[in-house]
Every structure is written in C-alpha cells, then in structure tokens.
Amino acid sequence: xxxxxxxxxxxxxxxxxxxxxxxxxxxxxxxxxxxxxxxxxxxxxxxxxxxxxxxxxxxxxxxxxxxxxxxxxxxxxxxxxxxxxxxxxxxxxxxxxxxxxxxxxxxxxxxxxxxxxxxxxxxxxxxxxxxxxxxxxxxxxxxxxxxxxxxxxxxxxxxxxxxxxxxxxxxxxxxxxxxxxxxxxxxxxxxxxxxxxxxxxxx
Numbered sequence: 001x002x003x004x005x006x007x008x009x010x011x012x013x014x015x016x017x018x019x020x021x022x023x024x025x026x027x028x029x030x031x032x033x034x035x036x037x038x039x040x041x042x043x044x045x046x047x048x049x050x051x052x053x054x055x056x057x058x059x060x061x062x063x064x065x066x067x068x069x070x071x072x073x074x075x076x077x078x079x080x081x082x083x084x085x086x087x088x089x090x091x092x093x094x095x096x097x098x099x100x101x102x103x104x105x106x107x108x109x110x111x112x113x114x115x116x117x118x119x120x121x122x123x124x125x126x127x128x129x130x131x132x133x134x135x136x137x138x139x140x141x142x143x144x145x146x147x148x149x150x151x152x153x154x155x156x157x158x159x160x161x162x163x164x165x166x167x168x169x170x171x172x173x174x175x176x177x178x179x180x181x182x183x184x185x186x187x188x189x190x191x192x193x194x195x196x197x198x199x200x201x202x203x
Contacts, residue, residue, distance in 0.1 A: 003030065007168035008200055014172050015198040018179030024121040024142060024186045026178060028171055028200040029108045033085075033130035034101040037092045041082035044091055049075035089130050101133035108203070109137045117141075117195045121186050125154070125174050127162065134158050136178065145185040154178045171200060 015026045052074045053067045062070070082091060089097065105126040109115060114122035120141030127134045136151040154177035161170030 003167060003200065003202065011168060011171050011175070011200045012198045014175045018175055018182065019194070019198070021188060022121075022179065022182035022186050023119055023189045024123055024178075024182035025114070025117050025196045026123050026125065026175060026182075026198075027108075027112045027114050027196055028125045028175070029105075029112065029127070029203060030167065030171070030200060031101075031104060031108075031126070031128040031130075031203045033089065034097070034104040034128045034133070037088040037097075037100075040088045040091050041079050044082045045075050045078035048078040097131040098133060101128040101131040102135070104128060104203075105133075105135045105137060108201075112201065113196055115139050119186075119189070121182075122196065123178055123182065125158070125171065125178065127158065127167075127170070129162075129167075132162075134162070134174075136174075142182065142186055146181055150181050151178070154181070 011028060015028070018024075018026060049071045052071050056062055056067055056070060082088065105124070105128075108126055109122075109124045112124065114124045114137070116122070117139065120139040122139040123142060124135075124137040126137065134155055136154055138146060138151070154174045157173035157177050158170045161167075161173055
C-alpha cells in the first residue's frame with residue numbers, strides 16, 4: 001500500500017482543517033509492521049525438526065545417524081521457508097500480533113509528543129498494516145470527556161477504507177471523524193496554537 005507525496009499533503013491539510021476548529025492536536029502514524037517476528041522462524045523450524053524423527057522411526061529402519069542428519073536438513077529447510085515475511089506474520093498468533101501493535105501504538109503516543117500538549121488534548125491515530133490493527137489513543141484532557149465508544153466511528157471509517165486498499169482515504173475519513181468528536185468536546189481556545197506537526201509519520 002503506497003502513500004504518495006500528494007497523499008501526505010492531503011492528510012496534512014486535513015489535520016490543519018480539523019485543528020482549526022478544536023483545541024485538540026492530531027498525530028497520524030502508519031506502520032508497515034509492528035515487529036519483524038524474528039523468533040517465529042526459529043520456533044517453527046525447531047518444532048518441525050523435533051517432530052521429524054517420529055514418522056521415520058515408525059515407518060523406516062534408518063540408523064540413528066541418518067535420523068540426526070534428517071533433523072538437521074529439515075531444520076535448515078524449515079528455517080529458510082519460515083523466514084518469509086508473510087509466513088513469519090501468519091505463523092505468529094493473532095493475540096501476539098495485536099500485543100505487538102498495541103505496544104508500538106503506545107510507544108508512538110509518547111515518541112511523537114502526543115502526551116506533551118499544554119491542554120493534554122493530543123490524539124493519536126495509529127495503523128499497523130501487517131497486523132491489520134488500528135487504534136485511537138487520546139490524552140487525558142480528551143479521554144476524560146470522551147467515551148472510548150465515540151472513537152468507534154473513526155475506527156470504522158478507517159478500517160473500511162483500509163480494507164479496500166485505500167490507506168490515505170482511510171486516514172482522511174478517520175481525521176474528519178475525530179475532528180467531529182474533538183469539536184464537541186475540545187472547542188478551540190482563545191489563542192490558536194500549533195504544538196505538533198501536521199503530518200503522517202511512516203515507520
């Protein structure tokens with residue numbers, strides 16, 4: 001899923017438009033994946049190699065040395081096979097993938113300064129493509145006023161477009177939906193201010 005320079009410009013403009021009518025600050029982050037899942041190939045290759053001798057013992061008369069050699073060959077072949085990025089992700093349990101994505105979202109919330117605005121009105125829109133994970137995290141100045149269910153409209157709009165392969169359109173829809181929530185609960189202050197960059201971060 002490709003993000004063009006034009007997409008970046010449209011997303012930045014949408015963030016500015018939303019922030020013009022609220023005291024909230026929006027930050028968007030798109031992750032290709034929340035982890036490399038480097039342990040998955042080793043785990044599955046080891047498991048495959050450990051299971052290899054049993055059918056050979058039951059159905060063949062191979063000597064022990066040949067069994068060990070078969071294990072080594074199977075381990076190496078499985079390690080190469082399972083090192084494919086797509087397989088690494090597919091073989092990682094869904095709960096584990098979501099936990100990684102959740103952790104990265106929380107890290108981005110801190111790294112991008114979303115928690116450092118003066119009114120604590122920062123909001124992060126986070127998407128991790130490999131895990132098919134989307135989350136909105138609001139700082140305490142907004143979270144205290146907005147029920148988590150109110151963000152669901154933004155999540156639904158985001159994931160619906162993402163499911164069609166329209167990444168930029170997904171972010172634009174989520175930004176607009178978040179803007180409506182923020183306009184209700186965090187109206188603009190007397191002095192408009194710009195505390196965080198109006199942009200989409202790619203990680």
